[in-house]
Amino acid sequence: MLKQIWKHRWDYPYLLPALGVMGLLIVYPFFYTIFLSFYDTPSSRPEIFFIGLDNYRELFNDTTFQLVVKNTIVWSIFGTLCPFIVGFLAALLVNQKLRGLNFARGLMIVPYAMGFVPASHAWRWILHGDFGVITGTLQSLGLIKDSIPFLQQASLIMPSLIMINTWKSFPFVMIMLYAGLQTIPEALYKAARIDGASSWSQFWEITIPQLSNVLMVTTMLLFIGNMNQFTLIEIMTGGGPASLSEIIVTWIYHASFQTLRFGLASAASVLLFLVLIVFSIFYVRALTRSAVQGG
Amino acid sequence: MAEVSLKNIVKLYGDVRAVDGVSLDIHDKEFVTLVGPSGCGKTTTLHMIAGLIELDGGDILIGKNNVSELDPKDRDIAMVFQNYALYPHKSVRDNLMFPLRMRKIDKTTAEQRVNRASKILSIEQLLDRKPKQLSGGQQQRVALGRAIVRDPAVFLMDEPLSNLDAKLRVQMRTEIKHLQQELQATMIYVTHDQIEAMTMSDRIAVMDKGKVQQFGSPDELFNRPNNVFVAGFIGNPPMNLIPAQIVSEGGSKKLRMGQITYAPQTGRVHDLMNKAAGEKVIVGLRNTAIQMVAPGTAGSILTEVYTVEPTGDVTYVQTNIGDKMCTISSPDVAYRGRLGDPLSLRIDENRLYLFDDLSGKAIL
Numbered sequence: 001m002l003k004q005i006w007k008h009r010w011d012y013p014y015l016l017p018a019l020g021v022m023g024l025l026i027v028y029p030f031f032y033t034i035f036l037s038f039y040d041t042p043s044s045r046p047e048i049f050f051i052g053l054d055n056y057r058e059l060f061n062d063t064t065f066q067l068v069v070k071n072t073i074v075w076s077i078f079g080t081l082c083p084f085i086v087g088f089l090a091a092l093l094v095n096q097k098l099r100g101l102n103f104a105r106g107l108m109i110v111p112y113a114m115g116f117v118p119a120s121h122a123w124r125w126i127l128h129g130d131f132g133v134i135t136g137t138l139q140s141l142g143l144i145k146d147s148i149p150f151l152q153q154a155s156l157i158m159p160s161l162i163m164i165n166t167w168k169s170f171p172f173v174m175i176m177l178y179a180g181l182q183t184i185p186e187a188l189y190k191a192a193r194i195d196g197a198s199s200w201s202q203f204w205e206i207t208i209p210q211l212s213n214v215l216m217v218t219t220m221l222l223f224i225g226n227m228n229q230f231t232l233i234e235i236m237t238g239g240g241p242a243s244l245s246e247i248i249v250t251w252i253y254h255a256s257f258q259t260l261r262f263g264l265a266s267a268a269s270v271l272l273f274l275v276l277i278v279f280s281i282f283y284v285r286a287l288t289r290s291a292v293q294g295g
Numbered sequence: 296m297a298e299v300s301l302k303n304i305v306k307l308y309g310d311v312r313a314v315d316g317v318s319l320d321i322h323d324k325e326f327v328t329l330v331g332p333s334g335c336g337k338t339t340t341l342h343m344i345a346g347l348i349e350l351d352g353g354d355i356l357i358g359k360n361n362v363s364e365l366d367p368k369d370r371d372i373a374m375v376f377q378n379y380a381l382y383p384h385k386s387v388r389d390n391l392m393f394p395l396r397m398r399k400i401d402k403t404t405a406e407q408r409v410n411r412a413s414k415i416l417s418i419e420q421l422l423d424r425k426p427k428q429l430s431g432g433q434q435q436r437v438a439l440g441r442a443i444v445r446d447p448a449v450f451l452m453d454e455p456l457s458n459l460d461a462k463l464r465v466q467m468r469t470e471i472k473h474l475q476q477e478l479q480a481t482m483i484y485v486t487h488d489q490i491e492a493m494t495m496s497d498r499i500a501v502m503d504k505g506k507v508q509q510f511g512s513p514d515e516l517f518n519r520p521n522n523v524f525v526a527g528f529i530g531n532p533p534m535n536l537i538p539a540q541i542v543s544e545g546g547s548k549k550l551r552m553g554q555i556t557y558a559p560q561t562g563r564v565h566d567l568m569n570k571a572a573g574e575k576v577i578v579g580l581r582n583t584a585i586q587m588v589a590p591g592t593a594g595s596i597l598t599e600v601y602t603v604e605p606t607g608d609v610t611y612v613q614t615n616i617g618d619k620m621c622t623i624s625s626p627d628v629a630y631r632g633r634l635g636d637p638l639s640l641r642i643d644e645n646r647l648y649l650f651d652d653l654s655g656k657a658i659l
């Protein structure tokens with residue numbers, strides 16, 4: 001090991017520029033955020049004051065932040081589960097050898113190919129309570145009388161956002177799982193048919209175990225992506241009304257750049273980081289274990 | 296236990312006639328091999344028998360039942376795939392259990408059967424491993440095990456030895472043959488290796504271009520090939536096939552092979568030549584049907600050495616006969632002729648074949 005390092009000693013300087021950029025953009029902000037989370041940063045004054053764990057204490061006692069945590073949990077669980085189920089079904093569908101599926105395959109990728117910003121703006125107008133296409137259509141068909149305030153009414157906000165996330169993210173799941181399905185050798189299914197397995201058994205005995213790694217990676221990426229989903233929520237609702245759709249990342253943004261409470265926002269960032277790192281470790285371990293076992 | 300009948304089965308892929316009217320009657324407990332060059336339709340035929348591919352025509356009977364429309368699982372067959380197709384995420388034990396579990400066989404019986412199969416194949420110590428942790432030969436045995444646990448009426452095997460090294464292949468050849476006799480099962484075995492076919496089979500079906508060219512015992516195929524294709528395919532080294540013309544010279548018929556005009560000595564070849572429809576024929580001679588003789592021997596033909604190939608117990612000599620490179624075996628293993636050395640060859644006319652040049656059919 002040491003010998004190896006010594007042998008390559010003249011190679012390391014070439015890494016310096018890249019390491020420098022990474023240090024500047026990742027390592028420095030990372031430690032600075034941890035540092036700030038222990039300080040009060042009054043917006044009216046240039047100085048900052050060490051306050052120990054007060055920021056963390058405030059977060060735990062803040063009822064709004066409790067609501068935000070609850071929203072984040074709902075959002076990341078259902079915002080992962082729904083696209084996952086839809087995407088998995090879509091992958092199974094496009095994996096069939098049927099005519100016309102190439103076109104369907106292409107069509108289904110459209111939401112994924114669209115940027116989050118235009119997609120979010122479009123949906124905000126589609127769901128708009130007064131001018132939205134959905135309300136308008138239903139009204140002109142005479143199916144409803146009052147408008148439906150998808151993004152205003154407490155019981156509809158999170159489901160609406162999760163629905164849009166499903167529309168936006170299911171193609172990602174579909175592509176990943178479709179690629180995974182393609183790698184399963186056809187011969188396994190042939191062998192299973194001869195061994196007497198029904199389609200249902202083939203799915204559970206071959207497809208699922210063969211896909212397990214891809215399923216895990218996809219879920220993890222989707223989950224972490226959702227935890228960090230700032231664009232969609234910020235554009236659609238801005239976290240409102242009354243923090244009903246606020247999740248931790250949007251809350252951090254608002255706390256930093258609207259109320260200018262950098263110390264408090266940093267403390268929330270640190271907490272979010274800890275949660276994400278726990279998930280990542282859990283998944284990486286599961287992944288390497290199944291790789292060793294030969295999944 | 297069961298006989299298998301293929302009645303004129305057909306499979307089309309667009310314009311390709313992958314299997315073009317194959318009919319075979321395979322007896323109970325018989326070891327039958329489908330052999331032929333790549334793309335001749337062996338795998339397709341086997342998959343049709345298994346029920347993995349639908350028929351475009353014809354019928355398949357197993358036992359007395361027409362199974363043409365049945366699911367693979369209802370045909371009482373087991374199959375070993377070329378790449379084994381073991382379930383990678385299951386242990387060896389679970390691989391063997393799988394067909395029994397899918398058929399809802401109770402656990403104790405299933406375990407007994409798995410134990411018996413693993414004993415027969417000596418894979419008892421591998422039961423808890425995953426397929427990835429096995430060598431090619433061991434995977435091969437597990438694949439065989441998964442086929443035999445169910446006691447099927449018919450075994451189908453698609454080039455099960457092609458992924459093994461030469462030595463292991465010879466060993467497994469013997470074992471599979473032995474296994475088939477021990478289990479008293481009907482076996483349909485696919486290979487492109489004619490030696491494998493010759494050594495293992497009761498009968499061989501030689502296929503080409505989706506059709507069965509000849510179906511018979513290894514002896515029959517070797518000694519009485521129906522046509523040029525079979526003659527050239529069966530036997531190692533392959534039969535020498537020399538284009539020739541029947542000519543009349545001085546009132547008697549002779550064979551002209553390139554520069555050489557050969558006057559047959561025996562009535563048998565004269566009779567053959569009389570039956571030849573056209574003038575153009577193909578002369579078929581096995582390497583052992585051409586003998587090296589002392590210079591000047593009556594009735595011998597003269598050629599030159601092209602190369603000499605010693606293999607240890609036989610020495611092959613390559614030489615041009617009538618513009619066709621032919622292989623003959625030297626009677627003297629130590630013979631080491633050089634390029635251009637003169638050769639006197641005598642043809643064993645009892646073992647000379649004539650084939651029609653156009654149709655390739657043997658002239659009887």
Ligand SMILES: Nc1ncnc2c1ncn2[C@@H]1O[C@H](COP(=O)(O)OP(=O)(O)OP(=O)(O)O)[C@@H](O)[C@H]1O
Nearest residue numbers: 308311312313332333334335336337338339340487
């Ligand atoms: N799914 C398919 N679609 C189209 N053509 C096919 C398909 N499967 C096989 N064929 C064609 O059918 C013919 C027979 O194929 P098959 O696999 O039976 O050959 P084989 O005798 O098993 O050859 P090999 O020794 O290479 O395995 C080939 O010409 C092949 O190209």
Ligand SMILES: [Mg+2]
Nearest residue numbers: 337338339453
């Ligand atoms: Mg094949």
